[in-house]
Amino acid sequence: MIFAEPPFEVDFTLDNTTMAPAGLMKPFLGEQLDSQEIADNQDLEEFAKGYEYLRVFPIVPLLGAEFSVERDSELNLSLRELLNQKLSPIVFEQIEVGTRPLRKYYFIHTSIGAPVDEATGQPMAIEIYAYLKEFCANDESGPYERELSTLFHRAKDENEPFLLLGHRIRLKYFEKKDHGHAYIRHELVAHMRFQISEAVYSNILYPNINGDFY
Helix, strand or coil: CCCCCCCCCCCCCCCCCCCCCCCCCHHHECCCCCHHHHHHCCCCHHHHCCHHHCCEEEEHHHCCCEEEEEEHHHHHHHHHHHHHHHCCCCCCCCCCCCCHHHHHHCEEEEEEEEEEECCCCEEEEEEEEEEEEEEECCCCCCHHHHHHHHHHHHHHHHCCCHHHHHHHHHHHHHCCCHHHCHHHHCCCEEEEEEEEEEEEEECCCCCCCCCCCC
């Protein structure tokens, strides 16, 4: 199934924002999240203006779930297989995971179209945050990935911030190329295992429940 994406902005016409969701996603959802708290996390004040119309529900089977790839071009397929497994009998035929957050910040943040909420008739999205649990150079990895792999294990062993260590290495390899943006075109080739930290069903495409700016 291919699902329509919800809008970027909240629909201000909804009469009841706290009704229970209905439809294919209902069996997988936890209790509705506090929209005021989500709005308070945002950097942009414009978002808070419509918080009372926001409907966001945690997707319980996805929280803590893991998936792996051997190169970042496999993200779409691997995450789609996880969704189809955890949210069966729903079938996701096509999803897209942008690689830029991974290549720059070493985590995944994406949002995809989801089954409609039949209680409201609104198109819905699944927003996902997933973080690296494992990063290991493989036989096809280049020098950048091999060095990243060493740093990742050092960060885990010594409780150091991998983001900062990785940033320094990225500058070393890419700073002098295209004003430091060559990393955007560099496919990460390594064994990468991710764990989903946040997964929500929402009536806007990016509720950004963590409020992280990147």
